[in-house]
Amino acid sequence: MTLVLHHVQYGRSFRVLWLAEEIGIDRFGGLEVVEYRIGTPEMREGALPCLSPAARIPAIAWDGLEMSESGAIVQHLVERLEPALGRDADHPERAAYLQWIHYAETQASLVEQLNLMMVFLRPPAKPPAVVVKLTVARLRQTLRGMEERLTGDWLLPSGFSAADIMMGFNLFAVPYYVKLDEFPRLTAYKARIEARDAYKRAALREGPQRFYDRDFYPVPDA
Ligand SMILES: N[C@@H](CCC(=O)N[C@@H](CS)C(=O)NCC(=O)O)C(=O)O
Known part of the structure; x- marks a missing residue:
């Protein structure tokens, strides 16, 4: 079953995109990325507020499961599909x-x-x-x-x-x-x-960053 990932470019959903590449997209039965622009009304309408109580990304639908919160998604997908990327309850780490x-x-x-x-x-x-x-x-x-x-x-x-x-x-x-x-x-x-390699594939899928409009934001003068 395809992993549906609600995503904002350069947002925390990149963690899930990268993890999916580390695990292997085939293992999910494919990947569908639903992209938003941050701050637009589309984030407050439609599927996203149903999946994420705060209407934030990332949110996923996969295998009958709906989740938000990047840490919870990452931990859950690792435990289900690639335990070597996690550390189980008995592990010293x-x-x-x-x-x-x-x-x-x-x-x-x-x-x-x-x-x-x-x-x-x-x-x-x-x-x-x-x-x-x-x-x-x-x-x-x-x-x-x-x-x-x-x-x-x-x-x-x-x-x-x-x-x-x-x-x-x-x-x-x-x-x-x-x-x-x-x-x-x-x-x-x-x-x-x-x-x-998995990071590079995820970065390529995401494309060049369009969020920041300069290289560095210094602390403004008081
Ligand atoms: N703790 C949440 C934070 C989610 C979050 O704040 N995502 C940001 C993008 S990185 C967002 O959707 N912001 C939209 C908003 O603030 O309206 C997680 O780790 O998933």
Whole structure:
């Protein structure tokens, strides 16, 4: 049965797109991507609010199942189809695995707040400099914590997992607000992700990013 993925370009639904490529699209019986533009009324009408209580992406329909929340979708699809990408309840890395899966949203929600203030707000509305500054500092702390704990090629010592999909996706939006040069391990980690065939296929399917209109958004003057 085809996996139907409700998707916004450069949004968290990319995690599911990438995971689907890691697992193999054939294993789902194909993939249908329903694409939205963020902030448009289409997201509040039709199928999406039925699948996602907050009318947000990602949402999926597959094999009689309807789900939203990227972490829940990723964890569930891994457990159903590719347990090697997860860490089961008895695995010594289970706690770390779950922690990274959820930490991904601690970090992504900060990027989302910055997107709201720096990309979506239109003049005459102005992003409040002090709030942007604080949010960037909080984002930087999440990166510092990640850098300190990334001691091998992937987040978990035993190798690549769905935790890398959840967290790794964030690193493609972070550099619009915090330059990754400060974090040599994260920079090398991002390059390792970009070298993965499944990541490349998902990125190709998604196409060039059209969300950000510049390379870097500095904290505005107070
Ligand atoms: N915790 C949710 C967050 C979902 C979310 O906020 N998605 C964003 C796009 S990345 C969205 O749909 N935003 C639409 C809106 O805020 O109206 C997840 O991980 O799936």
